[in-house]
Amino acid sequence: METTEIKEGKDITVERTGEEERKLLFKDPLCAVCGLCETICPVSAIEVCPTGAMIRTEQDTSKIEIDENKCVLCGMCSGICPFQALDLQIDGESIKTMVEYPQIIKSADIDELECIQCKACETACPQDAITITRELPKRADLITGEIEIDKDTCIYCGMCEEMCPVDAIDIAHQIPSSDSPVVATDIEVNEDTCVHCGICKRICPVDAIRQVCRICPYGEYEIEVPEVTGTSYIDPELCVNCTWCQEICPVDAAHVTKPFEGELTIDQDTCQACETCVMVCPCNVLSFPKSEKAGSKPEKLHKDERFCIYCGACEKSCPVDAIDVKRTKINYSPTKSKAWVKAFESLKN
Amino acid sequence: MAIGLKAYRDLCHGCGNCVTACPVNSLRSDDVAGGKGPSELLDLIMIVEDGAVQLKNVDLCGKCGTCVESCPVEAIRLEEV
Amino acid sequence: MPKHIVSGLKYLAAVNLRKKGQTQKEIANALGMDRSTVSHYLNGRNISRDSIEVAEVVIEMCPKDSLLLTYTLLKNKERTRTIIRTCQNKRYDGVIKNSCIGCGLCVDTCLVKAIVLNDLKAQIDFKWCCGCLICVEMCPTNSIEIKEVVD
Numbered sequence: 001m002e003t004t005e006i007k008e009g010k011d012i013t014v015e016r017t018g019e020e021e022r023k024l025l026f027k028d029p030l031c032a033v034c035g036l037c038e039t040i041c042p043v044s045a046i047e048v049c050p051t052g053a054m055i056r057t058e059q060d061t062s063k064i065e066i067d068e069n070k071c072v073l074c075g076m077c078s079g080i081c082p083f084q085a086l087d088l089q090i091d092g093e094s095i096k097t098m099v100e101y102p103q104i105i106k107s108a109d110i111d112e113l114e115c116i117q118c119k120a121c122e123t124a125c126p127q128d129a130i131t132i133t134r135e136l137p138k139r140a141d142l143i144t145g146e147i148e149i150d151k152d153t154c155i156y157c158g159m160c161e162e163m164c165p166v167d168a169i170d171i172a173h174q175i176p177s178s179d180s181p182v183v184a185t186d187i188e189v190n191e192d193t194c195v196h197c198g199i200c201k202r203i204c205p206v207d208a209i210r211q212v213c214r215i216c217p218y219g220e221y222e223i224e225v226p227e228v229t230g231t232s233y234i235d236p237e238l239c240v241n242c243t244w245c246q247e248i249c250p251v252d253a254a255h256v257t258k259p260f261e262g263e264l265t266i267d268q269d270t271c272q273a274c275e276t277c278v279m280v281c282p283c284n285v286l287s288f289p290k291s292e293k294a295g296s297k298p299e300k301l302h303k304d305e306r307f308c309i310y311c312g313a314c315e316k317s318c319p320v321d322a323i324d325v326k327r328t329k330i331n332y333s334p335t336k337s338k339a340w341v342k343a344f345e346s347l348k349n
Numbered sequence: 350m351a352i353g354l355k356a357y358r359d360l361c362h363g364c365g366n367c368v369t370a371c372p373v374n375s376l377r378s379d380d381v382a383g384g385k386g387p388s389e390l391l392d393l394i395m396i397v398e399d400g401a402v403q404l405k406n407v408d409l410c411g412k413c414g415t416c417v418e419s420c421p422v423e424a425i426r427l428e429e430v
Numbered sequence: 431m432p433k434h435i436v437s438g439l440k441y442l443a444a445v446n447l448r449k450k451g452q453t454q455k456e457i458a459n460a461l462g463m464d465r466s467t468v469s470h471y472l473n474g475r476n477i478s479r480d481s482i483e484v485a486e487v488v489i490e491m492c493p494k495d496s497l498l499l500t501y502t503l504l505k506n507k508e509r510t511r512t513i514i515r516t517c518q519n520k521r522y523d524g525v526i527k528n529s530c531i532g533c534g535l536c537v538d539t540c541l542v543k544a545i546v547l548n549d550l551k552a553q554i555d556f557k558w559c560c561g562c563l564i565c566v567e568m569c570p571t572n573s574i575e576i577k578e579v580v581d
Contacts, residue, residue, distance in 0.1 A: 049352055050352050050411075050412030050413075050427070052411065052412055052413030052414045052415075053352050053412040053413070053414050053417075053427040054352075055414070056413070056414030056415070056417065056418060057414040057417045057418070057426070057427050059352065059427075059428075060429075061352070061429065270376065272372035272373075272375045272376050272382070273372075274370070274371075274372035274413055274415040275415070276372075276413040276414065276415060317411075317413060318411065318413070319371075319372050319373050319410070319411025319412070319413040319415075320372050320373055320376045320411065
């Protein structure tokens with residue numbers, strides 16, 4: 001029985017095979033360098049690299065180091081990691097699916113029935129974890145009308161074709177020849193595409209186009225607006241449960257449970273506005289506000305705690321100790337193990 | 350292996366960006382915070398000496414990477430030491 | 431030479447198992463032997479006095495040495511624990527403290543397969559514990575206490 005460590009790029013696997021096969025997997029790209037794994041490790045086997053250096057500068061090494069001579073593969077780091085960067089598997093099964101292990105209670109869901117596919121969450125998500133797909137109806141299905149081109153009057157100048165915003169007009173242009181001395185042979189309107197905007201009619205120099213839109217005279221009740229359909233997906237590996245989607249959603253379709261509760265305090269006098277925390281924060285909690293008008297000085301560093309999951313990465317990254325992250329509650333499922341409860345509770349301060 | 354601050358004096362132009370960008374320096378010196386070099390001898394992480402960056406009190410460094418980003422010629426780096 | 435010590439150990443175990451009423455077939459299965467060899471051993475044949483003497487010393491050594499030597503010779507946890515448990519007449523008891531984190535290191539280390547994890551806590555089956563204290567030494571949180579039971 002021996003514990004071995006394998007590095008694949010920046011990812012790390014620590015493995016011990018005995019009565020059971022235990023594997024601790026570290027996925028470097030998912031790590032936010034918050035340092036919780038280092039804090040909870042009961043055998044001091046994990047060293048987390050300097051947060052600012054790992055996020056702001058190019059580094060060849062992994063964000064954490066695991067000493068395989070110390071690691072006992074207990075899985076506490078995997079249990080607490082709020083970013084899915086660490087996972088302990090026993091005989092191929094993740095402890096995140098085992099009832100005897102305490103599970104951090106966190107979730108993020110988008111209610112498909114409520115979602116209107118506006119994509120606000122997709123744009124706001126700091127981890128690009130959300131994908132919204134939507135099927136929009138054809139423009140022509142939202143409008144009704146009639147269009148007719150008098151081919152005898154038309155001089156095939158092509159102005160309507162050039163100006164049509166939906167490319168609904170198609171003219172069969174040609175170079176005139178002695179057996180066909182005309183600049184075009186035909187003009188067609190695609191009625192499925194035409195939105196009856198009337199631009200062609202207005203630009204036509206010879207008044208060859210007759211077009212009416214039926215919306216205005218008859219009222220909107222005339223047409224039934226087709227429904228926008230779509231899907232939403234939150235990548236569970238990338239999601240950090242920051243609640244950006246929940247807060248920005250205009251129809252309350254997104255629901256998020258944060259893993260931790262707490263308090264984030266910034267000492268504005270000590271802060272030197274180096275921006276490290278702003279870049280480090282996986283939840284886009286922090287920003288530098290701009291002055292609204294000359295001479296007005298806003299706070300140096302702005303926070304919006306609605307989005308904070310109290311992981312502590314900012315506090316760990318601050319070179320002048322201007323940030324204090326206090327965790328008041330760790331949300332986890334009950335376990336019979338007193339040692340695990342004690343370890344989780346020790347992260348409160 | 351730990352990550353720490355390293356200065357490459359032979360690459361440095363002596364612009365002093367790192368000295369003033371460093372949040373630890375600017376907290377310790379009002380001159381530095383104001384964008385100047387230090388006017389008195391203080392415990393700073395790095396200063397410009399003889400036209401090039403010179404590390405002074407590396408133990409104060411919080412390894413935030415601000416100086417690395419401010420340097421136009423990669424003369425100050427955070428790397429394995 | 432190692433083979434002779436193994437013979438001696440198996441002889442001692444066979445005799446003890448017979449005393450406990452096991453059949454020759456059962457003994458042969460438990461120790462991984464031919465039935466005929468068991469029969470010979472029980473009749474004092476095909477075994478040298480020297481082998482038995484060395485085996486007796488092995489059993490009398492401190493539990494950890496005794497276990498490591500036996501396991502090294504047999505390279506089989508089941509047979510090792512059968513031999514140790516039938517020949518050694520000491521009993522052990524103990525507690526797992528609440529500081530146990532359920533890392534399973536003791537489960538993997540225990541050469542007599544006496545430990546399992548239950549609700550993230552080690553559980554020792556003292557029927558098999560031979561008092562080697564390897565688990566106590568290995569436990570990263572010093573959560574195991576084992577003592578010899580003295581009547």
